[in-house]
Amino acid sequence: MEVKEIKKLPKATAKRLPSYLRNLKALESSGVIRIKSKEFAEITHVPSATIRRDFSYLGELGRSGYGYEVPFLIEVFSNLLATEEEKDIALVGVGNLGKALLKNNFRRNENLNITCVFDSDPSLIGTVFEGYYIHSMDELAEKVAENGLTVAITTVPSHHSQEAVDVIVESGITAILNFAPDRVTVPDEVNVRYIDLTTELLTLIFFDNQNHYKMPAVHFNEQ
């Protein structure tokens, strides 16, 4: 047994990790326990040479001609994506969705905790929900600095999303999970990830239609 330290991954490799992990989990749940880079390439649509190079950054994950052990890859990639440190997270917007997030509060992962909560609604500010005191947006920058926060979740609806994100970015937050799917403008150094439930649902329906009957004809202009 040898312990190996991983250097900073190339950004392109890092970007592929979540997709690798998702596909590996799907394989595992279909009972696949070993996979070759060529087969994995077909599933992920990433060239097999790229897969082998990506995996090589993470050490000796497989043997030539033998393939990779799926459960082992899942363990390595899960560890890689998991934060070793505790992350305190700010929540902006305490409507029904915000309340659902607070009630659950990522209890599946003990390192992730919403600890500071904000809203702009005067009827909510100063009240307590499930033990969380709801602060005004004016207090965001102060709380972010005080608690060294870098991550925020916003559930603010689309028409006020940019406004809320501006305040969040101004406060020093660099990573934002946004439940409003409309693209917001942020400085280069800020990461935004969108949860777009409408698109998820449309994708699901699209596949369902593909499975069950001939897809409705789509008309468009030829160029």
Added chain:
Amino acid sequence: MEVKEIKKLPKATAKRLPSYLRNLKALESSGVIRIKSKEFAEITHVPSATIRRDFSYLGELGRSGYGYEVPFLIEVFSNLLATEEEKDIALVGVGNLGKALLKNNFRRNENLNITCVFDSDPSLIGTVFEGYYIHSMDELAEKVAENGLTVAITTVPSHHSQEAVDVIVESGITAILNFAPDRVTVPDEVNVRYIDLTTELLTLIFFDNQNHYKMPAVHFNEQ
């Protein structure tokens, strides 16, 4: 102007559409208005020959050596993913998350409507939330048949997720959007899509860490 009808797409092509659309939208928001298949291949990690073949199923979307117009592709792919028909959707689970979904009810897309609502909690059954009557799970099969439903959203937490999905599948539903990320077992003909907020958040934090400081060392056993 010529109108063209699209035949059933190969399943592999269909699976790539959501990713194509997501990447095109990202390109558009960075101001890119035209792209060649080779450039798009670098972004999507799909070989350029595959991209050209996929696009060819959808008609003449671009000109050789000139590339594809990004806004036009977005329009075509959005139309393709959009349901032309109205989809009535069942919602199972009316906790805070279910309530948030009902309040919003996909109002961005007039074809998507949650119309039937179910819960197993006796204190909710028979009550009305935001105009929606909450039915018991026992009524699911009857309502699905009565309204010709094929799509359901479940917000039932992980430890009861399989149970709820079994009832949903039994009722005749073939497409399920599941907010509990643990994989459930369903027959082959049923599509399940998972919303996994913990993984989304971990992915965001992972990229944030990559950007801001050297990633924490990850240790694992070499094989």
